[in-house]
Amino acid sequence: MAETKSVREENRAPWLRSIGEQLGEALEWLSEAQRREEENRLLYRVLAAVLERQAEVERDALRRLEESGAMDEIRRSARRIAFSRRSLLEEMGGLPEPLLDEEWLREKLLEIAQAAVGAGWSPEARAAPLLSPVEKALLSVRELVEDVLRGRLDLLDAWAGAVSTSRDNVAAIAYWLLQPLLSAVRLAAGQALGWVHEYWQQGRCPVCGAPASVGYMKGEGRRQVMHCTLCHMEWVFPRATCPSCGTDKPGDVVFYQADPERPWLRLYRCRRCGHTWRIVDEEHEALPRSGEKLPPRILYDLYTAHLAHLAERLSGRAEEK
Ligand SMILES: [Zn+2]
Ligand SMILES: [Zn+2]
DSSP states (O other): OHHHHHHHHHHSOGGGOOHHHHHHHHHHHHHHHHHHOGGGHHHHHHHHHHHHHHHHHHHHHHHHHHHTTOHHHHHHHHHHHHHHOOOHHHHHTSSOGGGOOHHHHHHHHHHHHHHHHHTTOOGGGOHHHHHHHHHTTOSOHHHHHHHHHTTOOHHHHHHHHHTTOOHHHHHHHHHHHHHHHHHHHHHHHGGGGHHHHHHOOOSBOTTTOOBOOEEEEETGGGEEEEEOTTTOOEEEOOTTOOTTTOOOOTTTEEEEOOOTTOTTEEEEEETTTOOEEEEEETTOTHHHHHTOOOOOGGGHHHHTHHHHHHHHHHHHHHHHO
């Protein structure tokens, strides 16, 4: 019996792994990283605390979807993507209702934010006032979530303005909440996303619609797979094609091995639209020799974040010309 279980787990598609399933590996990697990089210790500690809460919210969200009978509709919507070519969220008209309960959302947002503060994250040392509009229910978390998903930032700005902080600080909290909600929708759709994983071929995420900025190469012919930094969906995407404007003309897409100590990290840049994205070459020959262990893929955004900073400098330079 034990064998059957392990075979089943091994056959499980990587794009169907939950935050919870990758949590142990992620925490181990983050604690190792805290020892290795003194200067980023606080960041890693905060992210570890956030991930632990996110795994709980993801589990809770999935339970809400199951108990409310929303699973069938999510799967039906996922199967329609093959014909509609719209993201799952567009297909459903937004997040499923069971995940939009105001009381529940507020409780989860506060749990995540308080875990971050407990680990030392306190932007401008004003964490309490930062959260007060949420605690006092002056801000609708449901509206905030729906706004951010539509790419509207008015409520984020209003919140930031009310507590005199930057939009980035409140945006971080909003995204920390969105990640496990969207991840639960991905898990709820499950195998119904099988077609999408192989054949979606667009540069934005087939589940949540976020533009692709991170991916990896692996397996036969080093196939490239994009990894959504919001919902953690993964889908096959052609190499040397810009996920933003779609150009695949020779010369339009350039790549840099921007981190000399980690030649398996590639920074790509589109010369046509300026979009940048980062790819981990998981089977690069230098990797086994280096002794470095790759983090689980839910941490690839963080693992390659230093390349994103370089990308900003590159685009700044391009604008100067
Ligand atoms: Zn996504
Ligand atoms: Zn482009």
